[in-house]
Amino acid sequence: MGIEYRNYFSLEDYTALRESVGWAPLCPEQVQNGLDNAALLTGCYDGDRLIGCTRLLWDGGVIAYLGDVMVSPGYQDHGIGHTLVRRNIDFLNSQLKEGWKIKLVLFTLPGLESFYTELGFSQRPNDRAGAGMDLWLG
Numbered sequence: 001m002g003i004e005y006r007n008y009f010s011l012e013d014y015t016a017l018r019e020s021v022g023w024a025p026l027c028p029e030q031v032q033n034g035l036d037n038a039a040l041l042t043g044c045y046d047g048d049r050l051i052g053c054t055r056l057l058w059d060g061g062v063i064a065y066l067g068d069v070m071v072s073p074g075y076q077d078h079g080i081g082h083t084l085v086r087r088n089i090d091f092l093n094s095q096l097k098e099g100w101k102i103k104l105v106l107f108t109l110p111g112l113e114s115f116y117t118e119l120g121f122s123q124r125p126n127d128r129a130g131a132g133m134d135l136w137l138g
């Protein structure tokens with residue numbers, strides 16, 4: 001594999017990758033907004049083909065959100081997913097100033113918790129924190 005990481009990916013590449021992991025299609029306008037306004041896009045390419053990605057939301061404050069963690073089925077189990085997530089952690093660490101702290105949060109699909117706990121994430125709910133919650137609109 002000629003694997004390369006870039007801080008960019010297009011709407012078309014994202015849409016194809018999303019389809020490859022079996023996630024439902026989204027409104028292109030909303031996806032483009034999400035790409036334009038992310039704090040960090042990380043794409044993993046094999047040549048010109050996007051085969052993995054993450055999208056980080058962060059406003060410079062205490063909370064950051066990691067979404068769209070995907071690796072194309074033919075490329076899974078080669079450490080690409082972990083590398084993608086680690087690059088986001090490294091980016092946020094590089095942004096820390098004296099006295100700052102950042103909490104990186106995400107939602108995991110059932111059964112994937114160990115993928116994230118291996119990277120240092122805490123599983124919720126726990127003694128200090130309740131379960132994550134969400135509300136769909138529209």
Ligand SMILES: CC(C)(COP(=O)(O)OP(=O)(O)OC[C@H]1O[C@@H](n2cnc3c(N)ncnc32)[C@H](O)[C@@H]1OP(=O)(O)O)[C@@H](O)C(=O)NCCC(=O)NCCS
Binds near residue numbers: 082108109
């Ligand atoms: C989850 C996903 C991103 C993992 O990417 P990946 O490149 O295959 O992961 P890695 O090769 O870095 O795997 C690292 C570890 O996670 C484990 N892992 C990977 N996929 C897993 C799964 N579906 N369930 C449980 N553990 C998994 C691997 O066994 C490996 O463990 P090890 O370090 O003890 O050997 C990828 O399988 C994927 O895109 N799945 C479909 C979309 C998805 O579910 N995204 C996550 C949303 S929360």
